[in-house]
Amino acid sequence: MWQLCWLVKEGAVTDIAKQYKLSASSARRADKAVLQLIDYNVEPPFDDIEVIVVDEKHPGRRLKFITLVTNIKGEILYLGQGKGKETLKAFFDSLTVKQKQTIKVVCADRSNAYTKVVKESLPGVEICFDRFHINKNANDCLTEVRRSEFKKKDKGSEELKRSKYIPTMNPGNLNEKGQEKLSKLLEANAKINKAYLLKESLRVMYHLNDAGEAKQHFNSWLAMAKDSKLKPFMRLAKRLKKTKQEVLNYFRYKVTSGIIESLNSKISKIQLKMRGIIDLQHLYLRLRLASSPAFLAQLVPQGLES
Numbered sequence: 001m002w003q004l005c006w007l008v009k010e011g012a013v014t015d016i017a018k019q020y021k022l023s024a025s026s027a028r029r030a031d032k033a034v035l036q037l038i039d040y041n042v043e044p045p046f047d048d049i050e051v052i053v054v055d056e057k058h059p060g061r062r063l064k065f066i067t068l069v070t071n072i073k074g075e076i077l078y079l080g081q082g083k084g085k086e087t088l089k090a091f092f093d094s095l096t097v098k099q100k101q102t103i104k105v106v107c108a109d110r111s112n113a114y115t116k117v118v119k120e121s122l123p124g125v126e127i128c129f130d131r132f133h134i135n136k137n138a139n140d141c142l143t144e145v146r147r148s149e150f151k152k153k154d155k156g157s158e159e160l161k162r163s164k165y166i167p168t169m170n171p172g173n174l175n176e177k178g179q180e181k182l183s184k185l186l187e188a189n190a191k192i193n194k195a196y197l198l199k200e201s202l203r204v205m206y207h208l209n210d211a212g213e214a215k216q217h218f219n220s221w222l223a224m225a226k227d228s229k230l231k232p233f234m235r236l237a238k239r240l241k242k243t244k245q246e247v248l249n250y251f252r253y254k255v256t257s258g259i260i261e262s263l264n265s266k267i268s269k270i271q272l273k274m275r276g277i278i279d280l281q282h283l284y285l286r287l288r289l290a291s292s293p294a295f296l297a298q299l300v301p302q303g304l305e306s
Helices: 002-010 013-019 024-041 085-093 097-102 112-121 131-152 157-162 176-188 190-205 211-227 231-242 244-248 258-273 280-291 293-299
Strands: 051-057 066-071 076-081 105-108 126-129
Touching: 002 013, 002 024, 002 293, 013 024, 024 280, 024 293, 051 258, 066 085, 066 258, 076 085, 076 280, 085 112, 105 112, 112 126, 126 131, 126 244, 131 190, 131 231, 176 190, 190 211, 190 231, 211 231, 211 244, 231 244, 258 280, 280 293
Parallel strands: 051 105, 105 126
Antiparallel strands: 051 066, 066 076
């Protein structure tokens, strides 16, 4: 069945099952059994971890939300059902005291549940808020302002209707037509223009290399957002001010959830090849195979060629 496991890595489980004259469910069980054996012999690299990245995903209606934890190399360390405090706590509880003591930084989104459990389980560890989540928060604020303005049906409402996604895009990714639409929208509505400038100012901050300059920029942004009279940005500024250090820790450690983002495509490929996967442990094992060279190396020596 080791050969079957390798072939499933490359092709669809239904096609591989036919070669072995098995049902798809039997092929999945055989695949999982091989991966469980490897998992028993090759433990995840829990020792000497200095940085971990935490994120939540929604891989499908059946699995719903899952919480993922990786190391700085993107190797999956943990996959748990749900996205709350208890799910992440289960990971920390599985570590030894010595393993916990080596962790210096945890990168995650602004979830209060994640922040609370990290502080409880790893006292003194630095928390670094993921920059992509912060930028998404600003985009969400901009979208909220745009929707509010569109409901007024006044000047510029047609431009708002035709430019639903353009304001939230990186201006460098807009073609000539998109840039023209953006310019018309910003000229037509002062509040959208102000919201756009706030969104862009926060995005630009993450391109600064000097931590001191970034801190000064962030303080200025907080003041502008507070004085903007745009409620979504005022709320965001109030929340970010309370966790200023966690935001600015990015400029000390330069860690983002982009490390985990690569697992998104891996999850999609796994589900496609397995023709759907609803077994959480099986998904975890497949992710270990896809993200860990040490795990993969245990499969190759069984008379297989890459």
